[in-house]
Amino acid sequence: MSTASLSATSRAETGKGAARAMRRAGKVPAVIYGHARDAQSLAIDTRELERLLDRIAVETTVIELSIDGTAKRALIREVQKHPFKKQLVHVDFQEIVAGEKMTVSIPVKFVGQPEGVRTGGGILDVQKDHLLISVDPANIPNAIEVDLSKLGIGQSLHVSDITVPAGITLLTDASETIAIVQAPKVSDEAPAPAEGGAEPEVLRAKKPAE
Numbered sequence: 001m002s003t004a005s006l007s008a009t010s011r012a013e014t015g016k017g018a019a020r021a022m023r024r025a026g027k028v029p030a031v032i033y034g035h036a037r038d039a040q041s042l043a044i045d046t047r048e049l050e051r052l053l054d055r056i057a058v059e060t061t062v063i064e065l066s067i068d069g070t071a072k073r074a075l076i077r078e079v080q081k082h083p084f085k086k087q088l089v090h091v092d093f094q095e096i097v098a099g100e101k102m103t104v105s106i107p108v109k110f111v112g113q114p115e116g117v118r119t120g121g122g123i124l125d126v127q128k129d130h131l132l133i134s135v136d137p138a139n140i141p142n143a144i145e146v147d148l149s150k151l152g153i154g155q156s157l158h159v160s161d162i163t164v165p166a167g168i169t170l171l172t173d174a175s176e177t178i179a180i181v182q183a184p185k186v187s188d189e190a191p192a193p194a195e196g197g198a199e200p201e202v203l204r205a206k207k208p209a210e
Contacts, residue, residue: 001140002061006052008042010068028088032074034095046088059105060142065093096137104140105130112149116181122153123182132171139167148179156180
């Protein structure tokens, strides 16, 4: 589990007009919510938040959030950005409650080169690079490691094949494919004629434009 610190202040003003005024003043509107508590509106310094987002893995980092000097632990659930200006628009935090499991999307870390790629020239096709899990916030892993080394050509790895540490429950459908090793692509170029032999049959005449 990774952690990081961030400061915030509570705010009473809400609505689009107040949010625009905050952004002009160098603040990002935010909200924190959680089990058995009302949502609380916050303001966060834009530069401080940008620096934080540049150096953390958002999905798996627990934020030590200081709100007007009171410490709260939370996960970032959503970061909204302006589609053109890339400006931070809004951030949602979910407060962590001790002993209460949370649903988290965790990246998959692939290890080992598949046998079908190494010895048969196959192509690794990754179908899923994140998994949904239920876990105590104190045990959130940075990634789930998946070994691909035994995969041959035509073979695939499914969610049901993955073993996770104790205390973690996989929520992604067990039948979903994680990765598959595809057969190498066959060139469609005509083979060169054998010495002294007949010309090979032309299977497809190329158009002049090709």
